[in-house]
Amino acid sequence: MEPKVVATQPFEGQRPGTSGLRKKVKVFHQPHYLANFVQSIFDSQEDLKGGVLVVGGDGRFYNREAIQVILRMAAANGVSKVLVGRGGILSTPAASCIIRKYKTQGGIILSASHNPGGPNGDFGIKFNVAAGGPAPENVTSAIYERTTKIDRYLTVDAPDVDLDRLGSMQIDAMVVEVIDPVADYAQLMESLFDFNAIHQLFNSGMFRMRFDAMHAVTGPYAVEILENRLGAEPGTVMNGEPKEDFGGGHPDPNLVHAEALVAMTRGMDGLDFGAASDGDGDRNMILGKDFFVTPSDSLAVLAANAHHAPGYKDGIVGIARSMPTSQAADRVAEELGIECYETPTGWKFFGNLLDAGRITLCGEESFGTGSDHVREKDGLWAVLFWLNLLAVRQQPVGDIVREHWRRFGRNYYTRHDYEGVDAPAAEQLMGHLRILLPDLPRKRLGEYQVRYADDFAYTDPVDGGRADKQGIRIGLEGGSRIVFRLSGTGTEGATLRVYLESYESDPHKIDRETQEVMRPLVLIARELAQIEARTGRLEPDVIT
Numbered sequence: 001m002e003p004k005v006v007a008t009q010p011f012e013g014q015r016p017g018t019s020g021l022r023k024k025v026k027v028f029h030q031p032h033y034l035a036n037f038v039q040s041i042f043d044s045q046e047d048l049k050g051g052v053l054v055v056g057g058d059g060r061f062y063n064r065e066a067i068q069v070i071l072r073m074a075a076a077n078g079v080s081k082v083l084v085g086r087g088g089i090l091s092t093p094a095a096s097c098i099i100r101k102y103k104t105q106g107g108i109i110l111s112a113s114h115n116p117g118g119p120n121g122d123f124g125i126k127f128n129v130a131a132g133g134p135a136p137e138n139v140t141s142a143i144y145e146r147t148t149k150i151d152r153y154l155t156v157d158a159p160d161v162d163l164d165r166l167g168s169m170q171i172d173a174m175v176v177e178v179i180d181p182v183a184d185y186a187q188l189m190e191s192l193f194d195f196n197a198i199h200q201l202f203n204s205g206m207f208r209m210r211f212d213a214m215h216a217v218t219g220p221y222a223v224e225i226l227e228n229r230l231g232a233e234p235g236t237v238m239n240g241e242p243k244e245d246f247g248g249g250h251p252d253p254n255l256v257h258a259e260a261l262v263a264m265t266r267g268m269d270g271l272d273f274g275a276a277s278d279g280d281g282d283r284n285m286i287l288g289k290d291f292f293v294t295p296s297d298s299l300a301v302l303a304a305n306a307h308h309a310p311g312y313k314d315g316i317v318g319i320a321r322s323m324p325t326s327q328a329a330d331r332v333a334e335e336l337g338i339e340c341y342e343t344p345t346g347w348k349f350f351g352n353l354l355d356a357g358r359i360t361l362c363g364e365e366s367f368g369t370g371s372d373h374v375r376e377k378d379g380l381w382a383v384l385f386w387l388n389l390l391a392v393r394q395q396p397v398g399d400i401v402r403e404h405w406r407r408f409g410r411n412y413y414t415r416h417d418y419e420g421v422d423a424p425a426a427e428q429l430m431g432h433l434r435i436l437l438p439d440l441p442r443k444r445l446g447e448y449q450v451r452y453a454d455d456f457a458y459t460d461p462v463d464g465g466r467a468d469k470q471g472i473r474i475g476l477e478g479g480s481r482i483v484f485r486l487s488g489t490g491t492e493g494a495t496l497r498v499y500l501e502s503y504e505s506d507p508h509k510i511d512r513e514t515q516e517v518m519r520p521l522v523l524i525a526r527e528l529a530q531i532e533a534r535t536g537r538l539e540p541d542v543i544t
């Protein structure tokens, strides 16, 4: 059948952000909006013609409809086969796993991650390349360029595909194979971690945990892996049923949005282990009894203990962390005698380092941890890594982390987010900081002498690609830092993120309360950026 050519006009603002194109559902609902972006992927990625494409999403509102649009357009654009998760479901790391395992030409992932869903919530779409990772800058730029000139898209007249039935179907010449979204991923996890040891831990009767899937995509993955394969008691997975609106919640696994889980780990009867994942399953939060593991520490602890997990028994070759992530991992890398890379925010910057075999582990302060097993951060992977560690070391979470601090020192860390700030005001605030930069290195801020101050720029060591203006970085004596950047994933106004870090090497001073330790730095950051005057905000909306 001849494809149908539909005339269209460019929409403004289809430039992918930190992780794909994210907008309100209402924006995506405009006629042609989604189709324009999808056609721009096909027009700029020639390998997809005659190739195989993976499609799936986090199950949020508009997921199923969007998949039907994409399937018809894929058929019209000459894709030979699409692998789609049953029910339209694929967690972000599972999609990456499937792209790699079946050597496909790429994938389209539908998600706005931790942003709320539902008719008034957010939707998102991103393209992942054949290596399995988020499209690098040159690819997202090519897609964006195309969206600014697009005047037609291709589709076919075909009925909806039954996404709930496993097996193969056709749309014209294209095969659509509906696959089990969990099986390949679960198999990969079994190959990396000691499932017997974790099984014994659950069987011991001495270990209590809950995993909060936050009514998002990881529910089916967590039930299959934790309860069915590892023998955790039924009910270990809470909020395990994916819902289009995430049960009205904010599927963001942090101390604020996973409050109920956090409460279960506190006090006399607190759980030994609590964990949560986000909308699309790539983030993780790790909790012990009365203990919160900051994501930056989690990366450092996993790096220092990687040899305990079968998949990493020969050690790790290098580590990378995003710029605002604390420098805790750097100290581990130094001791292990391996490279540590500092990259801009966003998982796409880890892809080349992973592909080139320069790093094994990588992570971000925003509850993202991962390795070379896929090309996305991976929530359940991190949870299993911790479980493997707990099973081998037979110590509580808090003891493992405290021991780590005694050995490497502690990087006290906190992030303050000011959400929904007036966008021009936020830009001006950043502009103001940029003006201050040249003079800062000779200044004292409070008790601290400034060591360096810059607007972070990155040159990819593998392909030489440049990324400028990635955030204001102010290094203080003694290893403390203040970082300012604007979010690239929000859909309303601007979000200002202030990242603060303070290093303590004295083993007697590693058990202090984080916000208390950070107070002087918080005040310096507020004053320097004139946060109250410029945004009208006295306090941040979210502190993690």
Ligand code: VG1
Pocket (backbone or CB within 6 Å): 018, 019, 112, 113, 114, 278, 282, 283, 322, 345, 346, 347, 364, 365, 366, 368, 486, 487, 488, 489, 490, 497
């Ligand atoms: C945020 C995080 C960043 C993460 C990105 C995508 O981006 O800070 O570290 O990679 O979200 O994560 P930003 O630009 O809003 O700071 V996810 O789980 O939303 O795909």
Ligand code: CO
Pocket (backbone or CB within 6 Å): 113, 114, 278, 279, 280, 281, 282, 283
């Ligand atoms: Co996510």
